[in-house]
Amino acid sequence: MIGAEFWQRLRTPPDTLMLEIGAGGELLVAKLRALLSLVLLGLPLLNILTGEYSPAEGTAGLLGALLAIAFSQLWLWLARPPRRLRWLPWLTTAYDITLTTLVLGLLLRDSPAAGLNSMVVWAFYLFAILMTALRNDGRLTLFAGGLAILQYGTLAALVFALVDSPERLTSIDYGTARLSTVLQRELLLAIATAITATVVFRMQRLVELSGNDGLTGLPNRTLLVHRFPSLTDGARTSGCSLSLCLLDLDGFHRVNDEAGRAAGDRALRHVVQILQQGLEPHDWLVRLAGEEFVLVMPVPAGRAWERMDALRRELAASPFRPASDAAPIRLTFSAGIACWPHDGPDLSQLLRRADLRLRQAKLEGRNRVVARER
Structure with missing residues (x-):
């Protein structure tokens, strides 16, 4: 009512x-x-x-x-x-x-x-x-x-x-x-x-x-932009690092092509469910656009890489089944990590640096996490 x-x-x-x-x-x-x-x-x-x-x-x-x-x-x-x-x-x-x-x-x-x-x-x-x-x-x-x-x-x-x-x-x-x-x-x-x-x-x-994103229920880019300054203020006050992880699903278009849009939407919710199971209390998962997500963690880059790699393995080990009689589809993601304040003082610079590392992960074969340029 x-x-x-x-x-x-x-x-x-x-x-x-x-x-x-x-x-x-x-x-x-x-x-x-x-x-x-x-x-x-x-x-x-x-x-x-x-x-x-x-x-x-x-x-x-x-x-x-x-x-x-x-x-x-x-x-x-x-x-x-x-x-x-x-x-x-x-x-x-x-x-x-x-x-x-x-x-x-x-x-x-x-x-x-x-x-x-x-x-x-x-x-x-x-x-x-x-x-x-x-x-x-x-x-x-x-x-x-x-x-x-x-x-x-x-x-x-x-x-x-x-x-x-x-x-x-x-x-x-x-x-x-x-x-x-x-x-x-x-x-x-x-x-x-x-x-x-x-x-x-x-x-x-x-x-x-x-x-908020209507499909997954996650915060979207608008909320990320509004909230990020307070996250950096909190990190500055507590003296801790802040890692921004930009992840993109590998070859996700094939799910839509092979199983249809409705199955693609369910696959995105499946991915979100797997990611959320690995979150800690102060983590913050955002759907940026399409099959692209941001995970903000109040940890240094090294610890962020370990946790993102664990999430990557967990998703790869949890295939998505479009229907009860359909063959499961293995989903993976590539990710790039940027750390505040070392890689940039604000959201736009951190996203830019994380995107460069995400592109590097894609070029190196996908299904991997990159925390620094080689």
Whole structure:
């Protein structure tokens, strides 16, 4: 059911590609937050220029704006590359919601009606919820919406419980604070959360389709390009090597020619199954294109060669059978290995070096792994 899939996906932690995109989204949110903070500072100044300055509202707005500007610079600094702090979106989202509540609380000191009915300040709840869509994490959207509903509801409950005079709930500028108005705004927050969550759900589906291979279920080139910088960052931090193995199936076109396209698709899934059985926890297998794959391993080139050669022998010893009554087809691959950072500082240079060694393996008779030029 679509409804079950929707809620299940929202509650599920995002995959690697979504986290990478979300890191860029957090930086974009930080820049928007810094801009909105400057706009927020302009509101009390605008009231002064137009002669509509209210001491209580002006003080609350000014303090809130200054606080927002100071923290926005901190969040912007933390969001800049190469930092990828997974807790940062949660902290900044809680900050966005709570800062709005604090400004409303400052307005309450002079006028309870202003604290509950100020649409300009209350709208920042909506901005905080909508900005979670840029992080591509449905859990964050639900968290933002739930926190906004809880904090605004708590604020309203305290006002109605502590204000002893109905006259204090009325303001010339903000009207009368009513329970029905509060409930309507709580409903608007829930609607904004649902709409934003739907946007996140659609984004996740689109990214999933663009970042994964439909036939084998493996990550594709798009995901490799997005994730590789974080893999090198992790290798740099831990001080380990990173080997990129480019492998291509030998003479695979004959499977399609002899057994048909459908059998060729099953043969590719057979190859992936054999390769996956030999993977270790931190290995990463990617289908690059056609019958070409990339295997990234956090090991030196020598160890990568040993493991790739073992996978080569395992595949050669596990022939593919197109049908129950058909003769088995022996599948092999050739591979070239490049090691970061010795063979190149980025993905394109490593792929180029691995491709040269793959070509050498093909020229030397195929069904072999080459880790260095001869």
